[in-house]
Amino acid sequence: MRPLTVAAAQLGPIALETSRSATVSRLVGLMEAAKARGADLIVYPELALTTFFPRWYFEDEAELDRFYEREMPGPETRPLFDAARDLGIGFHLGYAELTADGTRFNTAILVDRSGSIVGKYRKIHLPGHGEHEPWRAFQHLEKRYFAAGNLGFRVFDAFGGRIGMAICNDRRWPETYRVLGLQGAEMVLIGYNTPIHNPPAPEHDRLSWHHNELVMQAGAYQNATFVVGVAKAGEEEGVHQMGGSLIVAPTGETVAQAVTEEDELVVATCDLDLCRSYRDSVFAFERHREPGAYALITGTKGPVAPDEAGRIDPALARPDD
Numbered sequence: 001m002r003p004l005t006v007a008a009a010q011l012g013p014i015a016l017e018t019s020r021s022a023t024v025s026r027l028v029g030l031m032e033a034a035k036a037r038g039a040d041l042i043v044y045p046e047l048a049l050t051t052f053f054p055r056w057y058f059e060d061e062a063e064l065d066r067f068y069e070r071e072m073p074g075p076e077t078r079p080l081f082d083a084a085r086d087l088g089i090g091f092h093l094g095y096a097e098l099t100a101d102g103t104r105f106n107t108a109i110l111v112d113r114s115g116s117i118v119g120k121y122r123k124i125h126l127p128g129h130g131e132h133e134p135w136r137a138f139q140h141l142e143k144r145y146f147a148a149g150n151l152g153f154r155v156f157d158a159f160g161g162r163i164g165m166a167i168c169n170d171r172r173w174p175e176t177y178r179v180l181g182l183q184g185a186e187m188v189l190i191g192y193n194t195p196i197h198n199p200p201a202p203e204h205d206r207l208s209w210h211h212n213e214l215v216m217q218a219g220a221y222q223n224a225t226f227v228v229g230v231a232k233a234g235e236e237e238g239v240h241q242m243g244g245s246l247i248v249a250p251t252g253e254t255v256a257q258a259v260t261e262e263d264e265l266v267v268a269t270c271d272l273d274l275c276r277s278y279r280d281s282v283f284a285f286e287r288h289r290e291p292g293a294y295a296l297i298t299g300t301k302g303p304v305a306p307d308e309a310g311r312i313d314p315a316l317a318r319p320d321d
C-alpha cells in the first residue's frame with residue numbers, strides 16, 4: 001500500500017477586481033482545511049489566482065499584463081509557499097506566466113512539502129480562438145493570450161509516487177494521458193475552467209458534465225493512473241462554469257466528487273499501488289502496445305485522405321493484399 005491523500009480544491013468564482021492577496025488568502029484557508037483532513041497534497045484549478053480572463057478581448061497589453069505572474073513565488077504568492085512549508089503539505093497551482101523574454105504561458109507548478117517547486121507544466125492544447133469574435137456571448141481567447149507549452153508532458157517523482165500534470169483542455173486528448181502513462185505516471189493533476197455554454201457548438205452544452213467525467217475516467221483507466229480534476233466553478237463574471245471536481249481511480253471509477261459550484265474540498269486517500277494491477281495486466285504497454293501501427297498519430301496534425309494516410313504509413317496504402 002502506497003497511500004497518497006489528495007485534496008481537490010474546487011474554487012467558486014473569482015471576480016475581475018479581486019486582489020491577488022485576497023485570492024491567495026482564500027487558497028491558504030483551503031490548504032489549512034485540507035491539512036486538517038489529512039491531505040498530503042492540495043490541487044488548485046487552472047488560472048487559480050484570477051478570474052478566467054480569456055473570456056474578454058483586451059486590446060491594451062498593459063491591461064492584460066495584470067493577470068500574469070512574472071515570478072513564482074512573487075511577493076503576493078509567497079504566503080502559499082510559506083503555508084505549505086509550515087503545514088507540511090504540497091500543492092499544485094495553475095496560473096498565467098509571463099517569462100522574462102515576454103512569452104505568455106498557461107502554467108501549473110507542483111510544490112513539495114518543503115515549499116520547493118519540483119515540477120512545472122505549460123499547457124499544450126490551447127482551445128478557443130486567436131481573434132476577437134464579437135458574435136460570441138463571451139470570448140475564449142487562449143490562442144491569443146498564451147503560447148503553446150514548450151515543456152512537453154513530463155512526470156515528477158514526488159509524494160511517494162510519480163506525478164504528471166495537464167491543464168483543462170488537455171484532459172480531452174488521449175495523447176496527454178498516454179505520453180504521461182508511458183513515463184509511468186501514477187497520478188495526473190488537472191485544473192480546469194470550463195464554461196457550460198460552448199458558443200460554436202451549443203448542442204454540446206447539455207453534455208458538459210458527461211464529457212468532463214468521460215474523458216478523465218477514460219484517461220485514468222487506459223493509462224493505469226489516478227486522475228484528479230479540479231474546477232473553477234460557478235457563475236463567474238456572468239459565465240456559468242461547470243464544477244464536478246473529481247478524483248478518478250485507475251479502475252476508471254470516480255471515487256470522490258464535488259457537489260457544489262463553490263469552494264469545496266474533495267478528499268480521497270489513493271493507494272498508488274493500485275496502478276500496478278492495471279499496468280501489469282491489461283495495460284502492460286511493453287507487451288501489448290503496437291507503436292508500429294500508430295504512425296498517423298504523430299505523422300499528421302489533422303485528418304488526412306486515405307491516399308495521404310498511405311504515404312505517411314505504408315501499411316495504410318491501398319490496395320491491401
Ligand code: CDT
Pocket residue numbers: 046127128140167168169170172192193194195198
Ligand atoms: N480552459 C479550457 O481549456 N477550457 C476549455 C473550454 C472548452 S472550449 C470548447 C475546456 O476544454 O474545458
